[in-house]
Amino acid sequence: MSAVKARAELSEAKDQGYYSIGKAADLSGITPKMIRHYESLQLIPKAARTAGDYRVYSAADIHTLRFIRRARGLGFSMDEIGTLLGLWRNQRxxxxxxxxLAIKHITDLDHKIAELQSMRAALAELAEHCHGDSRPDCPILSDLAGLPPAE
Amino acid sequence: MSAVKARAELSEAKDQGYYSIGKAADLSGITPKMIRHYESLQLIPKAARTAGDYRVYSAADIHTLRFIRRARGLGFSMDEIGTLLGLWRNQRxxxxxxxxLAIKHITDLDHKIAELQSMRAALAELAEHCHGDSRPDCPILSDLAGLPPAE
DNA sequence: GATGAACCTTGCCACGGTGGCAAGGTCAAG
DNA sequence: CTTGACCTTGCCACCGTGGCAAGGTTCATC
Known part of the structure; x- marks a missing residue:
């Protein structure tokens, strides 16, 4: 009987803009798995539940999930996203x-970019001097082995 | 008695260029923890042991560890490093x-760099248009929320 | 009003690469 | 022989994500 009620509620609710976790996933681009994970991290509030214990999401929840997805797309950490969500929800x-926060994240990105670029440059330099043929001698390995550049 | 022998062996061995894991760590710049980890990954061969079960490293082992450290510094994955070590050890x-392998890694780095740069660019663009004052309206949040740029 | 497919639930394990902690054994020097 | 520094193994954590298993729910269709 409560099961019947739950079914009715979910159907009805759906018409009013309520979604199962799978629908929420489709609409937000975040997998059900990660939605649950974000809930456990308290990034999003605990979802309402049907009588059968299924999570139920509103259009506003979907909106929040999309916010998270975009923020991840900009490389923010979960922690930073928590802060951003707090700011978003705070009208004042x-x-x-x-x-x-954005500027700090930009500088973080700059550090990572610089690090990768210096790796890239060092490796490109080594690769450039590698014959790349059937002979065994290779400046890349020599460098890794700590030998002076053979040139 | 085997303990006595072990002590003697380790002392003597040390004079001949054998090292405990802590010494190996100091000499290679890799923590003891990670040395054990690399052993479990079979990146390096199982270390010899004293009678007391302490790992013992030779100068050649230290050399290998330094190789690994440099390769990590260039951003190679453990897996790639395994391959590099195999090539290094293979005279043929x-x-x-x-x-x-190096070229492939360079392109991987290029992908990561490009990804971070596009994040950086998007975020810098948003930050540029944010007043950054006491008012609440903020294009960064608007963008994350999926609203059209308010300008 | 039952059946069955599609979906949901929780919980555990994995990755990579690193760090921490605990409980116990060994080393070397005094 | 004592002591303090070091070593041993083993487990848990991070972050963000994916997978699998065993079981329960929903809902369209007959």
Missing amino acids: RASEQVKR | RASEQVKR
Whole structure:
């Protein structure tokens, strides 16, 4: 009987813009798995449940999930996204706080980019001097082995 | 009595260029923890042991560890490093194989760099248009929320 | 009003690469 | 022989994601 009610509720609810976790996943681009994970991290509030214990999401929840997806797309960490969500939900936020977080993230990205670029440059330099044929001698291996560049 | 022998062996061995894991760590720049980890991954051969079960490293082992450290510094994965070590140890290798691996890694790096740069660019663009003052309206949050750029 | 496919639930394990901690054994020097 | 530094194994954690298993629910269709 409560099962019957639940079914009715979910169907009805769906018409009113409520979604199962699978639908929410389709609509937000976040897998059900990760939605549950974000809930466990308290990034999103605990979802409402049907009588059968299925999670139920509103259009607003989908909106939040999309927010998270975009933020991940910009490379923010879960932690930073938590902060961003807090700011988003807070009408009295100062845009300065958001900007500061963004700038810090930009500098983080710059550090990572610089690191990768220096790896790339070092490796490209080594590869350039490698014959790349059937002979065994190779400046890449020599460098890794700590030998002075054979040139 | 085997303990006595072990002590003698380790002391003597040390004089001949054998090292405990801690010494190996100091000399290679890889923590003891990671040395054990690399052994479990079979990146390096199982270390010899004293009678007391302490790992013992030779100068050649230290050399291998340094090789690994440099390769990590260039961003190679453990898996790739395994391959590189195999090539290094194989006198009959073709430098072509090494070069191919290096080139592939360079393109991997390029992909990562491009990804981070596009994040950086998108975020910088948003941050540029954010007042960064005490007012709440903020194009960064608007964008994450999926609203059209408010300008 | 039952059946069955599609979906959901929780819980555990994995990756890569690193760090921490605990409980116990060994080393070397005094 | 004592002591403190070092070593041993083993387990748990991070982050973000994916997989699998065993079981329960939903809902369209007959």
